[in-house]
Amino acid sequence: MAGRTSTIKRDKTPKEENPFDVARKQLDEVASLMELEKPVYELLKKPMKELHFTIPVKMDSGTTEVFDGYRVQYNSALGPTKGGIRFHPGETVDTIRALAAWMTWKCALLDLPYGGAKGGVVCNPQDMSDAELDRLSRGYIRELSSFIGPNKDIPAPDVNTNQEIIASMMDEFSKLKDYSCPGVITGKPVSVGGSIGRDDATARGGMYVLRNFAQKAGSSLQDATVAIQGYGNVGSHAHRLIEDMFGAKVVALGDAEGAIYSGNGLSYEQISGSMENPGVFSKEVEGTELLGYGNEGNEKLLELPVDILVPAAIENVITEENADEIEADVILELANGPITPEADHILKDSGTLIIPDFLANAGGVTVSYFEWVQNQTGYYWDVETVHERLDKKMTAAFNEVYEMSADRDLTYRQAAYVVAVKRVVEAIKFRNWV
Numbered sequence: 001m002a003g004r005t006s007t008i009k010r011d012k013t014p015k016e017e018n019p020f021d022v023a024r025k026q027l028d029e030v031a032s033l034m035e036l037e038k039p040v041y042e043l044l045k046k047p048m049k050e051l052h053f054t055i056p057v058k059m060d061s062g063t064t065e066v067f068d069g070y071r072v073q074y075n076s077a078l079g080p081t082k083g084g085i086r087f088h089p090g091e092t093v094d095t096i097r098a099l100a101a102w103m104t105w106k107c108a109l110l111d112l113p114y115g116g117a118k119g120g121v122v123c124n125p126q127d128m129s130d131a132e133l134d135r136l137s138r139g140y141i142r143e144l145s146s147f148i149g150p151n152k153d154i155p156a157p158d159v160n161t162n163q164e165i166i167a168s169m170m171d172e173f174s175k176l177k178d179y180s181c182p183g184v185i186t187g188k189p190v191s192v193g194g195s196i197g198r199d200d201a202t203a204r205g206g207m208y209v210l211r212n213f214a215q216k217a218g219s220s221l222q223d224a225t226v227a228i229q230g231y232g233n234v235g236s237h238a239h240r241l242i243e244d245m246f247g248a249k250v251v252a253l254g255d256a257e258g259a260i261y262s263g264n265g266l267s268y269e270q271i272s273g274s275m276e277n278p279g280v281f282s283k284e285v286e287g288t289e290l291l292g293y294g295n296e297g298n299e300k301l302l303e304l305p306v307d308i309l310v311p312a313a314i315e316n317v318i319t320e321e322n323a324d325e326i327e328a329d330v331i332l333e334l335a336n337g338p339i340t341p342e343a344d345h346i347l348k349d350s351g352t353l354i355i356p357d358f359l360a361n362a363g364g365v366t367v368s369y370f371e372w373v374q375n376q377t378g379y380y381w382d383v384e385t386v387h388e389r390l391d392k393k394m395t396a397a398f399n400e401v402y403e404m405s406a407d408r409d410l411t412y413r414q415a416a417y418v419v420a421v422k423r424v425v426e427a428i429k430f431r432n433w434v
């Protein structure tokens, strides 16, 4: 499953949103809620550092292609910056800025000793061989080698960067330094310093949050129906865990190829067993209904009358264009930024409950933090320890968001922002930056 990528196409929204505008609008809202003073707001509304560079790569055909690479370190008040690397044909520097801002709030909310960062390369990994991807990954890290480091900025996987790519990046950095440096990047395979439990950590963390939420709401997840958009690392593990942990029914699944539905439930065993064959989500299979090919299927999946909708692909999939059509009671945002601020308001008015991305999907970076701690100390934990500590972290963050939301009558997203931004502001003040 590690090699599969999450590839819902960004061109699905009729009106293109700039994700950094979205991130700024969210911060503006919280700045007025918290009455942030102007210099603090000025500092938080833009990245502290950025690196833009080119990466020439020898292709298998013998020609050379030049790729654009970026790394954005948004804010380091809480510690070295942390965040993944995306390989995506539609990558833009503003997308990376937005994602770096969200990493800042995510690390702060989970009370990790990290600031936020994100990186990316404009490329289409689906069109590249493994050898070309290896050369691109190594080239990316070479250009970044003085900008990152275990105590400076620690990358990780994100859209289209699997553990093989992360291993190449760690190896290249270690070769440049001339000593093994596992703590420079997280999401590594276990055999080269990765943590047990990192592979399903994002989805698992989301499940702990969902469980806590259901407990507070007094509802059982056993009879819940679920639709999942995206079947990369996060979506596929979410499918398995929703079945295993709660016995809930996943009735719809989709990826870039299309989406399928079955009122009786799509079993993880059956779907994961057929993932090696192409076009699983764009075929009429016995007992399942094809919702549609590509974007059409995905639109229909988002609009299904399910109890829980799980966007687990990319940003901006629920906008003001389709928010009115969403019928799910709860949206668990396992993707980063799947709902625009305009759609957020529409969904709030219609009573849809949103468990926001930087709480719901923080399990990945939390186990990345555990991985980094293990790398720095050289002592490796067992899977029970990882799960127990992840649950503790996710539950603590959930409780803070829940209490803040109840105390101040805020949505979960607003409450998560207030808890996170407060932490970053306190660190900025103690450092005397403002």
Ligand code: GLU
Pocket (backbone or CB within 6 Å): 082, 083, 084, 085, 106, 154, 155, 156, 157, 158, 159, 186, 187, 336, 361, 362, 364, 365, 366, 368
């Ligand atoms: N890319 C993941 C995220 O958006 C993980 C980041 C990390 O592990 O540092 O949270």
